[in-house]
Amino acid sequence: MIWCRFLCRQGLEAVLCATPEDAINELNTGTYSALVLDPVMVDGAIGVADLATYRNPDITIIAVTTSNFFSDGAMFELLPSARGVLRAPIRPSDLAAYLEHYTQKPHSKTVSQTA
Numbered sequence: 001m002i003w004c005r006f007l008c009r010q011g012l013e014a015v016l017c018a019t020p021e022d023a024i025n026e027l028n029t030g031t032y033s034a035l036v037l038d039p040v041m042v043d044g045a046i047g048v049a050d051l052a053t054y055r056n057p058d059i060t061i062i063a064v065t066t067s068n069f070f071s072d073g074a075m076f077e078l079l080p081s082a083r084g085v086l087r088a089p090i091r092p093s094d095l096a097a098y099l100e101h102y103t104q105k106p107h108s109k110t111v112s113q114t115a
Contacts, residue, residue, distance in 0.1 A: 003036065003064075006092035012099065020044030027052055033103045034060040036095065038088070039075065040067040046078060053081045060102040062095065064088050 004016040017023035035052045039045045063085045075085045083102040
């Protein structure tokens with residue numbers, strides 16, 4: 001929730017989804033240039049990322065996780081649209097910088113999935 005509010009204050013359009021179902025509904029009804037998620041924390045997160053990539057092959061996916069599971073770069077094999085794996089906790093400004101860099105659009109729409 002903190003990320004979503006911070007991103008909105010930075011001029012980005014951001015939508016917070018509490019469940020994979022909420023994220024899927026958002027992806028089915030809107031067009032997004034970025035997806036921020038924790039691939040380990042929420043069951044179904046990888047499926048949400050797959051759908052996001054299917055809907056928009058150019059979507060930027062940023063994974064934010066406390067897990068060491070993806071430290072070997074496996075995230076980039078699982079999700080070709082992944083542009084970064086950030087280790088939580090992160091500063092919201094770091095996340096905003098990643099999004100601005102990879103989307104190159106200061107007012108991109110972002111869907112963020114958290115538990």
